Amino acid sequence: MNESPRRGRPRDEHLQERIVEAVNSLLAEQGYDGVTFEAVARRCGASKASLYRRWSAKRDMVIAAIKAGPARHNTADRIDTGTLRGDLLALCRRLDRTLRAADSQTAMLLLQAGLEDPELCDAIETAVGPTGARLPVEMLEAAAARGELPPGVRPFGFEEVVGAALLLRRVNGLLVDDTYLAALIDTIVLPALHASAESRGPLPAGIFSGDPSSLSQPSPAS
Structure with a gap:
């Protein structure tokens, strides 16, 4: 009887969104110092290991959240209107x-x-x-x-x-x-x-x- 190989934990497709939301809400409530891997993991229902797999430093995690949140409409295009x-x-x-x-x-x-x-x-x-x-x-x-x-x-x-x-x-x-x-x-x-x-x-x-x-x-x- 053939059995499908057991797979690991299903990928959480919405984890990134929850992380971004958690980081930005912690920024609003407690400031930059209040954003920690532990606090973010607890708020978004993830493990700290899943955060560390994405970012090695808090600064990188905050920047990613800002990029996906407050700065999501920014463009790196150079401004040149002629005047x-x-x-x-x-x-x-x-x-x-x-x-x-x-x-x-x-x-x-x-x-x-x-x-x-x-x-x-x-x-x-x-x-x-x-x-x-x-x-x-x-x-x-x-x-x-x-x-x-x-x-x-x-x-x-x-x-x-x-x-x-x-x-x-x-x-x-x-x-x-x-x-x-x-x-x-x-x-x-x-x-x-x-x-x-x-x-x-x-x-x-x-x-x-x-x-x-x-x-x-x-x-x-x-």
Whole structure:
């Protein structure tokens, strides 16, 4: 009598979805520190071994969850509208989409985690594609080549102001549309970029730059 060979435990086709949901809910409730392999396994009804088979480090698991959740609509395509103003608008729209794809608590806690772990910021930007929180060097170089910016422009104004403004609007449920973004760019971002080329001495790193440690360094004596 022929018998079919015994197979192992059936593959759980929905485990990945449950893991993503568990990680993102823990981020919202407890922050980055609250996401552990044990907590995620308990919440999604899986073994820690099944998580470790997918990721060797918590950071990788969190990035995968962000990529499948808040950043799922991101694209790594380079923004190139032909004008600096158009590029900035597209970049701001991308950041607003990223922030609104997560609940406000998760967005705040991810920002806090990024401030404490700059490598996490870098890893998220690399893994999920540009979130819009940073101003790409290529965008500044293209604008300078078109004569829209003077040489020596630095991204401090964008990386300090835009992410903070959009995050606060997200947290408070305030409207962000193209009229608002255009006003933000025309009255704050573009003047700040031009002013950065004339600034004497080094500028601090913006809060969304991925290098917030520079913010705590003492200012040079005047």
